[in-house]
Amino acid sequence: MTLLSVRNLKVSFDTETGVVEAVRGVSFDLGRERLGIVGESGSGKTMTGRSVLRLIRPPGRIEADEMRFDGVDLMGASETQMRALRGRRIAMVMQDPKYSLNPVMKVGAQLMEGLRQRDGLTRAAAHIKAVEALEAVQIRDPERVMLAYPHELSGGMGQRVMIAMMLIPNPDLLIADEPTSALDVTVQAEVLAILDGLVRDRGMGLIFISHDLRLVARFCDRVLVMYRGKIVEELAARDLLHARHPYTQGLLNCLPRIGGPRQPLPGLDRSADWAV
Amino acid sequence: MTSDRMTSTVRQIGGTALTLLVTFIGLLAVTFIISRVVPIDPVSSILGDRASAAQIAEARERLGLDQPMWQQFWIYVTQALQGDLGLSVRTREPVAAEIARYFPATLELATLATILGVVVGVPAGVLAATKPGSLYDQIVRLIGLMGYSMPVFWLGLIGLLVFYGQLGWVSGPGRLDASFQMMFEFEVTPLTGMILVDTALAGRWDMFANAFSHIILPASLLGYISMAYISRMTRSFMMNELGQEYITTARVKGMPERRVVWVHAMRNVMVPLITVVALSYASLLEGAVLTETIFAWPGLGSYITDALLVADMPAVLGGTVVVGAVFIGLNMLSDLLYRLVDPRAL
Amino acid sequence: MRTMDWLRDQNPTSRAQARAGQAYLNWLRLRRNPLAMAGLLITVILLLVALLAPWLAPHDPIAQDLSQRLLPPLSPGYPMGTDEFGRDILSRILFGSRITLYIVLLVVLTAPVAGLFIGTVAGYFGGWVDAVLMRITDIFLAFPKLILALALVAVLGPGMVNAVLAIALTSWPPYARVARAETLTVRNSDYIAAVKLQGAGGGRVIWGHIMPMCLPSVIIRVTLDMAGVILTAAGLGFLGLGVQPPLPEWGAMISSGRKYLFEQWWVATMPGLAIFIVSLGFNLLGDGLRDVLDPRSAGK
Numbered sequence: 007m008t009l010l011s012v013r014n015l016k017v018s019f020d021t022e023t024g025v026v027e028a029v030r031g032v033s034f035d036l037g038r039e040r041l042g043i044v045g046e047s048g049s050g051k052t053m054t055g056r057s058v059l060r061l062i063r064p065p066g067r068i069e070a071d072e073m074r075f076d077g078v079d080l081m082g083a084s085e086t087q088m089r090a091l092r093g094r095r096i097a098m099v100m101q102d103p104k105y106s107l108n109p110v111m112k113v114g115a116q117l118m119e120g121l122r123q124r125d126g127l128t129r130a131a132a133h134i135k136a137v138e139a140l141e142a143v144q145i146r147d148p149e150r151v152m153l154a155y156p157h158e159l160s161g162g163m164g165q166r167v168m169i170a171m172m173l174i175p176n177p178d179l180l181i182a183d184e185p186t187s188a189l190d191v192t193v194q195a196e197v198l199a200i201l202d203g204l205v206r207d208r209g210m211g212l213i214f215i216s217h218d219l220r221l222v223a224r225f226c227d228r229v230l231v232m233y234r235g236k237i238v239e240e241l242a243a244r245d246l247l248h249a250r251h252p253y254t255q256g257l258l259n260c261l262p263r264i265g266g267p268r269q270p271l272p273g274l275d276r277s278a279d280w281a282v
Numbered sequence: 283m284t285s286d287r288m289t290s291t292v293r294q295i296g297g298t299a300l301t302l303l304v305t306f307i308g309l310l311a312v313t314f315i316i317s318r319v320v321p322i323d324p325v326s327s328i329l330g331d332r333a334s335a336a337q338i339a340e341a342r343e344r345l346g347l348d349q350p351m352w353q354q355f356w357i358y359v360t361q362a363l364q365g366d367l368g369l370s371v372r373t374r375e376p377v378a379a380e381i382a383r384y385f386p387a388t389l390e391l392a393t394l395a396t397i398l399g400v401v402v403g404v405p406a407g408v409l410a411a412t413k414p415g416s417l418y419d420q421i422v423r424l425i426g427l428m429g430y431s432m433p434v435f436w437l438g439l440i441g442l443l444v445f446y447g448q449l450g451w452v453s454g455p456g457r458l459d460a461s462f463q464m465m466f467e468f469e470v471t472p473l474t475g476m477i478l479v480d481t482a483l484a485g486r487w488d489m490f491a492n493a494f495s496h497i498i499l500p501a502s503l504l505g506y507i508s509m510a511y512i513s514r515m516t517r518s519f520m521m522n523e524l525g526q527e528y529i530t531t532a533r534v535k536g537m538p539e540r541r542v543v544w545v546h547a548m549r550n551v552m553v554p555l556i557t558v559v560a561l562s563y564a565s566l567l568e569g570a571v572l573t574e575t576i577f578a579w580p581g582l583g584s585y586i587t588d589a590l591l592v593a594d595m596p597a598v599l600g601g602t603v604v605v606g607a608v609f610i611g612l613n614m615l616s617d618l619l620y621r622l623v624d625p626r627a628l
Numbered sequence: 629m630r631t632m633d634w635l636r637d638q639n640p641t642s643r644a645q646a647r648a649g650q651a652y653l654n655w656l657r658l659r660r661n662p663l664a665m666a667g668l669l670i671t672v673i674l675l676l677v678a679l680l681a682p683w684l685a686p687h688d689p690i691a692q693d694l695s696q697r698l699l700p701p702l703s704p705g706y707p708m709g710t711d712e713f714g715r716d717i718l719s720r721i722l723f724g725s726r727i728t729l730y731i732v733l734l735v736v737l738t739a740p741v742a743g744l745f746i747g748t749v750a751g752y753f754g755g756w757v758d759a760v761l762m763r764i765t766d767i768f769l770a771f772p773k774l775i776l777a778l779a780l781v782a783v784l785g786p787g788m789v790n791a792v793l794a795i796a797l798t799s800w801p802p803y804a805r806v807a808r809a810e811t812l813t814v815r816n817s818d819y820i821a822a823v824k825l826q827g828a829g830g831g832r833v834i835w836g837h838i839m840p841m842c843l844p845s846v847i848i849r850v851t852l853d854m855a856g857v858i859l860t861a862a863g864l865g866f867l868g869l870g871v872q873p874p875l876p877e878w879g880a881m882i883s884s885g886r887k888y889l890f891e892q893w894w895v896a897t898m899p900g901l902a903i904f905i906v907s908l909g910f911n912l913l914g915d916g917l918r919d920v921l922d923p924r925s926a927g928k
Contacts, residue, residue: 061534431855431911565772590867
């Protein structure tokens with residue numbers, strides 16, 4: 007069953023030097039599965055993710071032949087319809103909790119905000135749900151964390167709070183935009199495991215955006231490889247290491263391997279026809 | 283952890299207080315230097331030209347002018363810290379007491395102006411930031427820059443000409459009509475020296491209305507200048523906050539734009555805005571110098587300019603020190619408020 | 629068309645081309661801002677008027693003619709009317725632009741230079757030099773600008789040079805702050821170390837290698853401050869502490885028109901309009917320039 011379908015998505019920005027096209031005609035379908043999007047920085051993967059929520063601000067522009075989520079036409083939806091989708095049905099976890107949590111609001115207030123404002127829960131009911139959500143991401147002393155400000159939490163804690171906040175309304179689709187790249191390597195695995203477990207249990211669709219090929223291969227069912235705003239290759243995650251496209255191969259080759267030959271890692275070849 | 287935070291806060295505030303004390307003494311040093319290079323001899327200006335040599339020597343001793351410079355400065359500083367700013371040459375009264383009488387009028391004017399500036403300027407700046415580049419944004423920008431470019435004394439004159447002279451919507455110069463002035467002095471206890479507050483406390487709404495009709499024009503004009511500054515700063519702070527990632531988070535949560543801007547972003551804008559409002563308040567105390575002369579407003583600005591015209595240097599420098607001290611005090615206040623609003627400031 | 633291509637070349641072949649290309653891009657950005665262009669226009673007009681005042685002015689700005697006193701605007705021969713001594717207000721405003729420009733130039737040539745010097749010295753030497761200089765800067769910043777200027781003029785005596793001195797003495801601290809901040813960022817860079825290894829002393833390093841780095845940010849600040857200088861100078865003139873009559877200084881003209889405000893409104897209104905338009909021009913231009921040159925707003 008298709009949850010999200012995107013046809014010929016384009017994102018462009020008007021600047022002084024002319025129009026910059028960040029995404030140039032991307033199409034894909036997504037069921038209740040885990041879809042990975044990989045690419046270098048600037049390849050348009052983040053913009054693709056945000057377009058689904060229609061969160062590109064002017065001067066950015068989104069165009070698409072079709073963008074449908076569970077029967078709703080995302081391109082034609084009003085701002086109110088979009089708001090009803092955001093949070094409740096589509097959620098997003100961003101890269102760095104240091105920036106993605108409001109620095110002057112207590113964690114508890116941020117967790118309960120959606121429940122109280124959007125779902126109209128009482129303070130007490132929202133509090134219970136928020137604490138439950140924190141427990142679900144394996145935070146041991148949720149009551150203390152509820153009273154803390156974001157800067158008082160570690161990066162890993164912050165990202166767990168972020169995941170808890172986004173998963174509270176049980177969305178159908180979660181977009182995770184480099185959810186672990188700002189974290190310490192030791193914490194990354196933990197946070198990923200938590201995210202993995204929750205997504206699996208609740209059976210939601212996931213778009214996992216990352217520059218880390220290996221991570222995506224391990225974590226997703228299917229992978230889109232993006233380069234300069236286009237999808238250059240689409241393949242099952244288990245086939246990633248046997249990718250045929252020269253760009254994907256290039257990306258793989260520039261990863262160091264334990265026990266591999268000790269020579270400078272090769273650079274990426276950006277000169278071929280597909281790079282235009 | 284909380285007590286750690288407490289001690290560190292206390293230490294920081296202590297540090298700020300020390301800095302401010304040093305700044306205040308520096309301020310006194312500057313006024314002291316100015317007062318000593320004045321070509322007017324303080325002795326002859328007190329005694330007149332026909333004083334005898336003995337009288338002059340006696341006066342010099344009384345004023346401490348026979349002592350070395352650094353000792354004179356020490357006397358000046360200790361006296362100033364005790365609230366003694368010397369005697370006015372013109373009236374022979376203590377400058378500090380005179381300033382205490384004049385200051386409430388300035389305070390009343392600057393406070394009302396700041397309130398007007400914040401009430402109009404903050405929403406205007408926020409709305410401009412939410413629609414950058416729009417016609418509305420351009421208009422707010424232009425109105426703001428016009429406020430930056432307006433000579434305040436000229437604006438005052440034009441205001442008087444139009445709203446008092448032509449339209450008759452407001453009362454003219456002064457704080458009260460002459461008839462109310464007498465009544466006020468006999469019937470209202472001047473608790474604060476601010477007529478609006480005192481008449482309201484006394485329940486004399488007739489006088490309140492008259493005072494209001496006098497203050498509203500100068501306060502609006504100063505408020506416009508303050509609004510120009512506050513709206514521009516609000517816009518730039520708000521633009522900055524709206525580009526932050528936590529704003530995206532709030533939108534992802536499905537929060538309406540109104541709440542994103544006025545709750546999420548606004549709480550963060552408040553932090554730097556406090557300093558801006560304090561600064562604008564301080565600069566209004568100063569802007570009042572020119573406005574007060576136009577509106578015959580018996581405040582600190584009038585006091586200083588009147589003293590200037592008769593070369594009453596103790597009064598001029600005393601006024602300068604007081605305004606400087608208020609600047610410093612507002613700085614400290616904004617620093618404290620900043621700590622209250624921003625949880626990250628330890 | 630060929631120069632355009634040369635300017636827009638993504639791969640400039642010389643430093644000059646890169647700089648010219650950057651300047652051209654900035655110009656394109658500035659041109660998209662109608663308010664900034666209006667400011668530029670006003671500034672250019674001010675310069676032209678100041679330059680051509682003797683040829684543009686229909687009358688002598690100082691000669692009195694009491695038979696023609698207080699004529700309303702649009703009187704034959706006196707488009708803006710006359711003042712209480714029968715002098716043509718238009719001519720006085722045109723000549724007054726020279727005084728305004730003169731004051732602005734003098735302040736701009738002194739205060740930023742002093743601030744630049746103090747800031748770079750403080751930033752370069754650090755330690756107690758820095759502490760002392762910055763404390764002095766803070767003290768001056770704590771002073772209400774106009775009131776300090778008033779006190780200074782009261783001491784020095786009224787007049788144009790003293791007014792300039794007073795304004796300059798009160799406006800250097802922000803420049804010192806800016807210059808110090810810039811200095812701190814370059815002080816420890818390798819090229820400064822290289823110069824020092826060649827045996828250059830503190831003076832040479834500051835003068836030849838640090839000050840040039842601070843110039844751009846100081847210049848942005850100067851354009852934004854010009855309107856403030858004009859307003860302060862006019863304020864001093866208004867209080868009778870600036871340029872003395874009969875010179876046609878705009879602030880002093882407003883002051884003398886004050887007596888006739890309700891009957892002959894134009895005497896005070898016209899010079900005020902001139903001050904307003906000129907400082908608005910500087911503000912619009914400075915505002916636009918900052919948008920263009922400030923790297924933080926340029927990226928987005």
